[in-house]
Amino acid sequence: GAGVSQSPSNKVTEKGKDVELRCDPISGHTALYWYRQSLGQGLEFLIYFQGNSAPDKSGLPSDRFSAERTGGSVSTLTIQRTQQEDSAVYLCASSSPLSSAGELFFGEGSRLTVL
Amino acid sequence: GDSVTQMEGPVTLSEEAFLTINCTYTATGYPSLFWYVQYPGEGLQLLLKATKADDKGSNKGFEATYRKETTSFHLEKGSVQVSDSAVYFCALSVSSGSARQLTFGSGTQLTVLP
Numbered sequence: 001g002a003g004v005s006q007s008p009s010n011k012v013t014e015k016g017k018d019v020e021l022r023c024d025p026i027s028g029h030t031a032l033y034w035y036r037q038s039l040g041q042g043l044e045f046l047i048y049f050q051g052n053s054a055p056d057k058s059g060l061p062s063d064r065f066s067a068e069r070t071g072g073s074v075s076t077l078t079i080q081r082t083q084q085e086d087s088a089v090y091l092c093a094s095s096s097p098l099s100s101a102g103e104l105f106f107g108e109g110s111r112l113t114v115l
Numbered sequence: 116g117d118s119v120t121q122m123e124g125p126v127t128l129s130e131e132a133f134l135t136i137n138c139t140y141t142a143t144g145y146p147s148l149f150w151y152v153q154y155p156g157e158g159l160q161l162l163l164k165a166t167k168a169d170d171k172g173s174n175k176g177f178e179a180t181y182r183k184e185t186t187s188f189h190l191e192k193g194s195v196q197v198s199d200s201a202v203y204f205c206a207l208s209v210s211s212g213s214a215r216q217l218t219f220g221s222g223t224q225l226t227v228l229p
Binding site (some may be wrong): 003004021042045091104105107109 | 119135156157158159160164199204217218219221222
């Protein structure tokens, strides 16, 4: 597609369940990022993939969070044993080596609500 | 660590009013500065940027000047329109390296009334 695609757009789950959020970046973009946006907060960096390099996982808040990127394209963010504090909008972004520094292309986000 | 502080919202203006959204930053090294905008129902998109002191970024009638002496990057527009209603995020990047170094402010909600 023309832009970054995320699914689902909305997810309501019960505390303790696992969830998977999907991101399909812009074709040809080698860098992929996950951010979390909580109500009234800025964007919190979670994880960064660049080509075939080892991902930068330094922003993941706990070991319940993990992400993978298959074939250098689609990425899945998995949250295990969800907690209420995990409720947020999860944003995916991608960028190209040709993009100017700091220019990320964002998806519309996946809104997660943990009851 | 690096941080960005933005004017708290929400901000409500009448059409054709002058807009200022304040942004100040703390960073090690020499950051590049950005404004991103998020229109309702859409993803964030880059609005403008400046990569060195005294640079002025501009786009769609918006401007922001990189002020190193005051560590600021305030967003301005002379005459806002209803279509400018959105959330605006100030951000900085210390280098072109890790995405972790793209640090965002908390966002400012702008509503423009007709």
